[in-house]
Amino acid sequence: MAATRSLSHTVAVITINYPPVNALSSPVRHALIKEFGEATKDPSVKAIVLAGANGKFSAGADIREFSTSALKTISLEDMNETIEASRKPVVAAIEGVALGGGLELALACHYRVANVQSRVGLPEVLIGILPAAGGTQRLPRLIGVPAALDVIIRGRHVPATEALQLGIIDEVVQGNAVNAAILLARKVIGSNLDKRRLSTNYVPSNPNMESFLDTAVEKAKKQFRGAQAPIACIEAVRASVQKPYKHGIEKERQLFTSLWATGQPQAQQYAFFSERNVAKWTHPSGGRWDTVTPKPVRTAAVIGLGTMGRGIATSLAKANIPVIALEQDAQQLEIGKKAVNGLLEREAEKLLKQGLAPGTVLAPVHFTLHFAELRDVDLVIEAVYENTELKKEIFRKLKSVCKPDAFLCTNTSGLNIDEIAAVTNHPDLVIGTHFFSPANIMRLLEVVRGQQTSLTTIATAMTLGKTLGKVSVLVGNCPLFVGNRLLGPYVDQANYLLEEGCYPEDVDKVLEDFGITMGPFRMMDLAGLDVGWRARTEKGLTGNKVLHGTPARQRLGNRYSPLPDMLCELGRFGQKTGKGWYLYDKPGGRIAHPDPWVKDVLHKYRNTHHIKQRPASPEVILERCVYALINEGFRVLEDGIASGPEDIDVIYNNGYGWPKYRGGIMYYASTVGLGKVLDVLEKYHKEHPDVPSMKPAFLLKKLVAVGEPPIKEWRTQVGNLVHKL
Numbered sequence: 001m002a003a004t005r006s007l008s009h010t011v012a013v014i015t016i017n018y019p020p021v022n023a024l025s026s027p028v029r030h031a032l033i034k035e036f037g038e039a040t041k042d043p044s045v046k047a048i049v050l051a052g053a054n055g056k057f058s059a060g061a062d063i064r065e066f067s068t069s070a071l072k073t074i075s076l077e078d079m080n081e082t083i084e085a086s087r088k089p090v091v092a093a094i095e096g097v098a099l100g101g102g103l104e105l106a107l108a109c110h111y112r113v114a115n116v117q118s119r120v121g122l123p124e125v126l127i128g129i130l131p132a133a134g135g136t137q138r139l140p141r142l143i144g145v146p147a148a149l150d151v152i153i154r155g156r157h158v159p160a161t162e163a164l165q166l167g168i169i170d171e172v173v174q175g176n177a178v179n180a181a182i183l184l185a186r187k188v189i190g191s192n193l194d195k196r197r198l199s200t201n202y203v204p205s206n207p208n209m210e211s212f213l214d215t216a217v218e219k220a221k222k223q224f225r226g227a228q229a230p231i232a233c234i235e236a237v238r239a240s241v242q243k244p245y246k247h248g249i250e251k252e253r254q255l256f257t258s259l260w261a262t263g264q265p266q267a268q269q270y271a272f273f274s275e276r277n278v279a280k281w282t283h284p285s286g287g288r289w290d291t292v293t294p295k296p297v298r299t300a301a302v303i304g305l306g307t308m309g310r311g312i313a314t315s316l317a318k319a320n321i322p323v324i325a326l327e328q329d330a331q332q333l334e335i336g337k338k339a340v341n342g343l344l345e346r347e348a349e350k351l352l353k354q355g356l357a358p359g360t361v362l363a364p365v366h367f368t369l370h371f372a373e374l375r376d377v378d379l380v381i382e383a384v385y386e387n388t389e390l391k392k393e394i395f396r397k398l399k400s401v402c403k404p405d406a407f408l409c410t411n412t413s414g415l416n417i418d419e420i421a422a423v424t425n426h427p428d429l430v431i432g433t434h435f436f437s438p439a440n441i442m443r444l445l446e447v448v449r450g451q452q453t454s455l456t457t458i459a460t461a462m463t464l465g466k467t468l469g470k471v472s473v474l475v476g477n478c479p480l481f482v483g484n485r486l487l488g489p490y491v492d493q494a495n496y497l498l499e500e501g502c503y504p505e506d507v508d509k510v511l512e513d514f515g516i517t518m519g520p521f522r523m524m525d526l527a528g529l530d531v532g533w534r535a536r537t538e539k540g541l542t543g544n545k546v547l548h549g550t551p552a553r554q555r556l557g558n559r560y561s562p563l564p565d566m567l568c569e570l571g572r573f574g575q576k577t578g579k580g581w582y583l584y585d586k587p588g589g590r591i592a593h594p595d596p597w598v599k600d601v602l603h604k605y606r607n608t609h610h611i612k613q614r615p616a617s618p619e620v621i622l623e624r625c626v627y628a629l630i631n632e633g634f635r636v637l638e639d640g641i642a643s644g645p646e647d648i649d650v651i652y653n654n655g656y657g658w659p660k661y662r663g664g665i666m667y668y669a670s671t672v673g674l675g676k677v678l679d680v681l682e683k684y685h686k687e688h689p690d691v692p693s694m695k696p697a698f699l700l701k702k703l704v705a706v707g708e709p710p711i712k713e714w715r716t717q718v719g720n721l722v723h724k725l
C-alpha cells in the first residue's frame, strides 16, 4: 500500500509508504485521496495526521513521472486543495525531509510539526521547474514574499529550527514528530481553521513590491545566467501578490508548461539522476557497487595541511570521522592547525544555528608531526603537493607505519596512481582521490582506480565519498583523469582563437553567456598560469628542453601555442600576481579587467607569425571550445576511463562550472545532435590536421553511424566497442 491509515483514539494517522523517499507518485496520490476521504467520512475521526514511513515525510513529486502521463491523473495541487478544505484539522508530521511537493502537501495541512533533524524546502528550481503544486502561492501567504523567494529561488533545504523561525513550521520537537503531531491534532479539534487555510489568505504587500520583484528578476538573470526556472519562480510569486489564489495557481501551471518546453527541466533532471547513477559504479572486471562490501572507516589521517589537506581534514571531521592531521615541520603544522580549527569553528557555528550540538556531529582533529601516530588509522589521505617523487617517499613511509590493511589514498589532480601504489606492499589498497578545492565545500570527488586497486578499496573510497556528502565518480587512471584531461583540448582551442584574432574577453564572454561559470581565460588566471607552465616545462614543451630550431608554434609536428608560456616568462601568473590574461587591481585581486597590454602583445604576435587576424563569431568560438571538450569526452569513454556519459557530465557539472540546465557536456552533445558535432569536428580537422585532439573520436563516428541513439544507450555502444578493441 502506498499509504496506510491507523487510528490513535480520535486521530487518524495516514502514512505515506513509498520507498525509498516517499515520492508522491500516482499510486501515492490515489492512496492518499482514498485514505483521506475515508478518514473524513469516519465520524470517530476528529483530526488527521499526515506522516511518512521510514523517517521521511516526502521528497516531493515523483520526478520520473514528469515525462510520463502519470502526473495528469490526480494533480498534486488538486489533492492539496482537498486536504486544505477539510473541516477536520490536518497536521503534517515532518521527519527527515519535506521537499518540493512534500512541503507543498504539508503547507496544505493546517499545522506542521517537525523533528529537529528534519529539513524542508522547495528545491524544484534545482531540477529546472517551479513548485507547481501551490508552493509559490501558499508559501508567500505564510511567510511573506522576501522570505518565500529566498527559499524558492535558492532551492535550499531549510533546517527545521530555521523553518520554525520563518514560520513555515509551527512546532519543532526533539523526538518523534508523529506523536507530537497527534498531541497537537487533539488540541486543535473543534478550533476555527479559517486562518489556517493558506490559500484563503492574502499575501502581505507594500508599495515597493513590484520594484522589489523586478530587482529580484534582474539579480536572478545575472546570478543564474540563462537558467529559466529561477525567473519563472519569481513570476509565479509575483502572481500571488494581492491576487486571489486561483489566479496564482493558473499562472503556476502556465509557467510550468512553458518551462518544460525550454528543455531545461529535462536536462536538469538528467543531471539529478546521473548524480545518483554514478554511485552505482561498475568495474571492468565485473565488480559492482551492489556486490562488494566496503570496509568501515572509523578513523582517518590526512598528510599535508595545505589548502587541500585542510579542506579534506575538515570534511572528514564534519562527517564525524576522527582525524589525525600530519605536517612535516612545526611551523607548517601550526599554520595548518589554525586554518583547520578556523574552518571547524565555522562549521560549529552553522550547527549551533540549526539547533544541533557540534560535539555530537564534528569529530576531533589531532595534529601531529609523527608518522608513528598513524599506526592505527583505517585510512590515510595523502594531500601533499603534486610531485610524484614526494608522494612516493610518503607512501614508502606509510608502508612501514600503517597497519597492513589500511587504505592509502593519494589526493592528486592527475598523477599516475600505479606509480605511487608500486612503492607499497599492498598496491591493492591504494587509490586516488581527486578532491576539488575548497575540499570542505566542493561536492565533487573523482575516485581513481589503479591497475591493482581492489574492489573493496574502491567500494570503501566510494562509500567514504558519500559519507563526506560528496558526489563521487569512479574513473580510470590516465594522465589528468577525466575532468582535467578534457580541459586540455578546450584550453588549446581558446589559445588558438587568440592567435587567430580574438581577445580573452571575447572568448570568455561567449562561454559565460552560454552558462559556464568562468570562461577559460578567467579560469586559468584563477588557477594560476604557472601550474600549466610548470607541467609543460617538465614535459619539454617549453623552456630549455625544447630542441634548438623547433618552430615556435609547433611541437612534435602538431600545433602549439606559446602564448601562455610568454605570459609566464614575464611573471604574469594570473590573479595571484595581479596580471595574467587580464589585469587585476592588485595581486590577489578578483575583478578582471581587459588588459591593453595583452591586446598589444597579441597584435605583435600575429604580425611576427604572419597570422591574418580573423575574429571568430560567437557561434564558432562556442563550437570550437565546447566540441573540443565533447570529442575528448568520447575518447575518455573509448579508453574506458569513464564508464558512461553520465560520469563525465557529473564531473563537469559539479567541478568545472558547466551549467546544469544544459545537463552536462555529453548531454549537450546529444541535444545539439551528434551528426552536427561530427560535421563541425570533421571540417575543422580537415582544415587543421595538426590539431589531433579535434580528429573526431571513433565512438562519436560510431554513434552517428548507428543512428544517434539516445544518451542512455551510449553505455551499451561503449561496452561493445571496448569488447572489440
Ligand SMILES: CC/C=C\CC(=O)SCCNC(=O)CCNC(=O)[C@H](O)C(C)(C)COP(=O)(O)OP(=O)(O)OC[C@H]1O[C@@H](n2cnc3c(N)ncnc32)[C@H](O)[C@@H]1OP(=O)(O)O
Pocket (backbone or CB within 6 Å): 020, 021, 023, 059, 060, 061, 062, 063, 064, 076, 097, 099, 100, 101, 102, 123, 124, 127, 130, 131, 132, 133, 273, 276, 277
Ligand atoms: C507539479 C510539480 C510539483 C512538485 C514538484 C516536485 O515536488 S519536484 C521534486 C522535488 N523534490 C526534490 O527535488 C528532492 C529530490 N531528492 C533529494 O534531494 C534527495 O533524494 C533526498 C530526498 C534529500 C534524499 O537524499 P539521499 O542522499 O538520502 O538519497 P538519494 O538522493 O540517493 O535518493 C534515493 C533514491 O530516491 C530517488 N529519489 C529521490 N527523490 C526523488 C523524487 N522526488 N522522485 C523520484 N525519485 C527520487 C533517487 O533517485 C534515488 O533513487 P535510486 O534509484 O536509489 O538511485
